[in-house]
Amino acid sequence: NQATTLIDEEHYSEAIDILEQAAEAHNESPIPLIQLGQIYLHQQQSNLAEDAFNRALARDLENPVATIGLAETYLNQGNSLKALSLWKKVSESDPDLPGVFTGLGRAYLARLEFEAAQDAFLEQLSHSPDAEAQWFLAALAIPADITQATEYLAAMPTDISDDLLARRDYLVAVLEPFADDTPQAAIAQAEGVALVQAKLWPLAIHALQIASRTENQKYQDKAKSLAFLGHALAQYGRPAIEMFRQAEALDPASALPAYFQGIYLRQKGALTVAEDRLQQAASLDPNNPAIYIELARLKSDQGNLAAAEAQYMAAVEAAPDDVQILTLQVEFYADHTYRLNEAGIPTAEALVEVDEDNAEAYDLLGWMQFLAGDLDHAETNLQQALELNPNLMSAHYHLARYLESQANLTEAEQTYRLVTEKDLSNTYRSSAWEGIFRIQKQLNGSKD
DSSP, X not given: OHHHHHHHTTOHHHHHXXXXXXXXXXXXXXXXXXXXXXXXXXXXXXXXXXXXXXXXHHHXXXXXXXXXXXXXXXXXXXXXXXXXXXXXXXXHHOTTSTTHHHHHHHHHHHTTOHHHHHHHHHHHHHHSOOHHHHHHHHHHHTTTOHHHHHHHHHHSOSXXXXXXXXXXXXXXXXXXXXXXXXXXXXXHHHHHHHHHHTXXXXXXXXXXXXXXXXXXXXXXXXXXXXXXXHHHHHHTTSOOHHHHHHHHHHOTTOSHHHHHHHHHHHHTTOHHHHHXXXXXXXXXXXXXXXXXXHHXXXXXXXXXXXXXXXXXXXXXXXXXXXXXXXXXXXXXHHHTTOSIIIIIHHHHHHHHHHOTTOHHHHHHHHHHHHHHTOHHHHHHHHHHHHHHOTTOHHHHHHHHHHHHHTTOHHHHHHHHHHHHHHOTTOSSHHHHHHHHHHHHHHHHHHHO
């Protein structure tokens, strides 16, 4: 009960300590270890989750909750084959376990086995209502049957998680512009592009495959679907070159194939070839700021920060009112500690003037001011970032660094611990632990 209360209050480290003690005291019960695994799974600490669920299964080999926890962990690690095997096992032994076929469907989806995924989601609804299964069925139905998709979305209950509610609203917004007589290829393409933007790669691949195979459409539209399909496949670790070649052959004037290839090649470290492709994309679409952003990232990877800065400036010039691009420019200065006083801080100050609710901009401004030694303004802006977005982990981490520098060690340690508890992206967790160890070393040294 104490551990459950701590979990509900998001005091995960304390809960973990109690659960480890409980697991030792009750050395035949899998329950404390299952709860441990669920905490680590929530925190995206997959290796620790895997260990906890395996320890639970060592005590109760057939425990379905531990098995699906391990399946979820494998899915997060990208091991869809192991995940699929475990979901199948539980769906056969405990078919009425809530959400078991939805988990099976997600494992099939991760393997791009779309028909099997759809069958699993439908099977889930035959056992019990499941809003997540309805959402997946809607996403899979959109490219072929917009009416069916709309019915699935409309049938979803309102008392669902914020994440699922946001996903439902996202699909509703995708469908909103379309009339009954809209060509299905256009709907499939729009969904595919939207899912690419959301980085939901398997569903994007499904929609774009349908869009690219549809007959009786303009060659430019087919080329666009093929280019986005190639990008989705590449980002998902699947072969994509043939899609890019087909897209270029259909529409040589389109910048998309070269742009997406440039992204992929940069990510793989082939910077020279990537730059050639991105420069080609820029020549085909010189007013597209996204291409300059990607060139800026490439120049940063090469260590040429002056050239990267020039590309960010080109992106801003192409879209001067785009707050997201301005934020990326500020992020560049902060991440590389580059020309903070001359350019980074003034650019961030200008950004918060035009976008006063931009928590990330206040965080970056405060962090750069901290690095530049302007501590009073740094604290003010970091606190403003957290007032705007209390869940912005970068701002919590930067504030902890500030507090540590001011020898406010107790509050700094508390803030670092908050980051270790809640940084689900794992971007700052290890650095926060380093901060905690530094502080504890200082405190222990002062006692000596």
